[in-house]
Each structure stands twice: as structure tokens, then as C-alpha cells.
Amino acid sequence: xxxxxxxxxxxxxxxxxxxxxxxxxxxxxxxxxxxxxxxxxxxxxxxxxxxxxxxxxxxxxxxxxxxxxxxxxxxxxxxxxxxxxxxxxxxxxxxxxxxxxxxxxxxxxxxxxxxxxxxxxxxxxxxxxxxxxxxxxxxxxxxxxxxxxxxxxxxxxxxxxxxxxxxxxxxxxxxxxxxxxxxxxxxxxxxxxxxxxxxxxxxxxxxxxxxxxxxxxxxxxxxxxxxxxxxxxxxxxxxxxxxxxxxxxxxxxxxxxxxxxxxxxxxxxxxxxxxxxxxxxxxxxxxxxxxxxxxxxxxxxxxxxxxxxxxxxxxxxxxxxxxxxxxxxxxxxxxxxxxxxxxxxxxxxxxxxxxxxxxxxxxxxxxxxxxxxxxxxxxxxxxxxxxxxxxxxxxxxxxxxxxxxxxxxxxxxxxxxx
Numbered sequence: 001x002x003x004x005x006x007x008x009x010x011x012x013x014x015x016x017x018x019x020x021x022x023x024x025x026x027x028x029x030x031x032x033x034x035x036x037x038x039x040x041x042x043x044x045x046x047x048x049x050x051x052x053x054x055x056x057x058x059x060x061x062x063x064x065x066x067x068x069x070x071x072x073x074x075x076x077x078x079x080x081x082x083x084x085x086x087x088x089x090x091x092x093x094x095x096x097x098x099x100x101x102x103x104x105x106x107x108x109x110x111x112x113x114x115x116x117x118x119x120x121x122x123x124x125x126x127x128x129x130x131x132x133x134x135x136x137x138x139x140x141x142x143x144x145x146x147x148x149x150x151x152x153x154x155x156x157x158x159x160x161x162x163x164x165x166x167x168x169x170x171x172x173x174x175x176x177x178x179x180x181x182x183x184x185x186x187x188x189x190x191x192x193x194x195x196x197x198x199x200x201x202x203x204x205x206x207x208x209x210x211x212x213x214x215x216x217x218x219x220x221x222x223x224x225x226x227x228x229x230x231x232x233x234x235x236x237x238x239x240x241x242x243x244x245x246x247x248x249x250x251x252x253x254x255x256x257x258x259x260x261x262x263x264x265x266x267x268x269x270x271x272x273x274x275x276x277x278x279x280x281x282x283x284x285x286x287x288x289x290x291x292x293x294x295x296x297x298x299x300x301x302x303x304x305x306x307x308x309x310x311x312x313x314x315x316x317x318x319x320x321x322x323x324x325x326x327x328x329x330x331x332x333x334x335x336x337x338x339x340x341x342x343x344x345x346x347x348x349x350x351x352x353x354x355x356x357x358x359x360x361x362x363x364x365x366x367x368x369x370x371x372x373x374x375x376x377x378x379x380x381x382x383x384x385x386x387x388x389x390x391x392x393x394x395x396x397x398x399x400x401x402x403x404x405x406x407x408x409x410x411x412x413x414x415x416x417x418x
Contacts, residue, residue, distance in 0.1 A: 018035060022104075033071075035103065038073065039071055047060060048062065055072070070120050070122050072120075075116055077116070078188050079103070095181065095183050103116060125175075125364055126173060129173060134223075146233050151182070152184060153166060156184065157201050161192055162193065163190055163208075164189035164190060167208070167211035167215055174312070175368050179314045244269070245271065248290050250289070251286070270317075275291075277292065299320055306320075307323070310367075354369075357373065368404075372403070372404040376400070380396060
């Protein structure tokens, strides 16, 4: 989408100075902010407090009708580089901060911290990693954080992004049904390529391992034991996932069903498949199959396509299971009948339940609350050996304090209820 550039060249007698602003469509102009002062000195009425982690540059948050935005001040050269990287990434992956604007204070020394700024949309329902840390480090959340960081690095590398500074502080986190999702928010050192070599990927992993050892060392005074091998464990999970995604399949020409199974497995991991290459091997009766893997948003894309609902990947997986059960319960097997039932599910099941959850639930993401409810309903159905109506399940969920997913335990499977 096109960008708009807003600027007013000030003269020495101007009382205030307006920077060059490069703003992506769909965002405010940001002209009303006090750009003639560093952001650390702002007393703006638009300033809001939001959760944030450790950062090397000044950061503030401002609120507009369009949403909350993060503004990070840094030398203009690095601001331009980060904006360009985030803009390119926004076309390749969903798990990176979305750039809204680039600020250049052209009257300042370009090497000064205040000479530039990057404006990004605040990542909704997200929090810094320290909110997951307790006296025992990540505790029962450790495996979830390992998967989150490994999955994020795999997704970035598939998109041709060499991060160059993966750390716990350079990502935000949010609950995603029974998992945790990591979102890249700092792209100051990122490089975008058509694809990454094995050497580039391994170098990025080495940087990550070193950074995470430093992050865990910084926590040594707050937790019982510094988890200095955390980065090594992230790398191990990364390699396991990368190997599975990049594995070639060799089949006979008559075994086309194995291609469908391979695609289904990749989809189950959350990855879409853009193309499949079929190459004859030296043995004439065998074919080498290579799937070209896309972004990690298969289920969220599918949910949006079917019912127009936005959700993160594992939330979408849980809700698609609920839709499938609803369709099965009502015995629909025609395409038109399924379309009607899916509209019924959204209007008659999801949206009323979301409203009830928003009124009583302790969290700030009602979609996550709905997934917690589905998990509780399934637990009740499994214990009873029969379906549990929504109203009864909701009442029981409330009586037990609206519990969420139990870390370390897989989410309950098919969501049974009605």
C-alpha cells in the first residue's frame, strides 16, 4: 500500500520544528506530537503506559483512535533500516511488529539518538518475557517459551530474514490457546534475503544462544538457578522443526497419497504449503517431492477465510475444531449447508459467548478466553463421557475460577458441546 510523506521545512525562527514523517496508510499522521523534543521529555496527553521489557533505545507509547503505537527513538540510519526491514517482513510473515511510520528530524546530527524514530503498531494482548519468569525461571512455561522462540526463528528464516539479534527482550509474547506465541519487535539488525544459506542460519542461532545466555545470566539474582542452557535448547528445537519442514520425500509415482499426508503434516504444524516440486530421481520409478513452505498461519488464515474471525495460530486451530464439531453435530455435508451453519456458529455461538466472557473473565483477550472455555468444556465432556451444553459448561468454568490451559499438558482435543 502507498505511503504518505508529510513534512514542513522549518526555518531558524520557527518556534517548533516538524520532522519528515513517512506514514503508512491506515494510521494517524502523528503531526500533533511534540517532535521538537526528544520523546523522553514528552508530556503528551496521548502517552499511555504499556508493558515493555528491557530496551537499548528510548520507547514511549501513544494512543489514537486507530490504536496504540510504540515509538522508538534511534539514529536515523538505524531507524530507516529497521522500518525497511519491518515493512518487508510484513509481506512475508505475521509474527513481526507492523511498521506505521518513520520519523526523521533532519535538523539534528544524524548520529544522535533523537535524529530518527520508528513507529509501530502495539502488539495487542502481548507482554514482555519477564511476566513469564518466577522464582524457578520459566518453570512449567519453559517448554512453551522454547517452542515459541524456535518457531519464530524458523518462520523468520523461511521468510529470508537474518535477525542478527534474537533475544528474549527483542520479542513480545502472548498466550495462544494452549501455547505461547513470540512476536519479533526489534529489527534493527535484521537483513532480508531471497533465502538464507545454512551458514547464515547457523550464525543467527549462535547469536541467539549467546544473547539468551546473557538474558538468563541477568536473571540470576531473581531466580533460583540461571538457565544458561536455555539458548542451546531453543537451537535444538529449531533444528528439529527445520529438519521436518525441509525434509524431502521420495515416493513411487503410484504413491501420490503420501504427498497429501506430507502437506497435512506441515499444515498440522501450522505452516502453509505454497508449492510442491516433483523431480524424477535417477531411478526412473521414483519421484523426489519437496514442499515449499510458507508462513506459519495455516489455521488462522483458514479461520479468517471461513468465518471472518481474527485469531492467532493455535487459537484458530482450537476454534476450527469447534466449528467442525458444530457442523458434525448438525449433520451438514453439503457445501451450501456448511456455509449457513458456519454463519450460525459465529452469530449464535461464538459472538454471544465472547460477550459473556468479556464481562466476567480476568484476561484482556476474549478470544483466548473462548479457547480456555472450549478446553474446560472438553475436559468436562471427557470426564462425563457425553456432550456438555455451553451454558452448563460456562457455569462450571466460572465456579472453578475460569481456569486456562494447564502448562505442560496438551489442550483437550475436539471441542464437544453445543
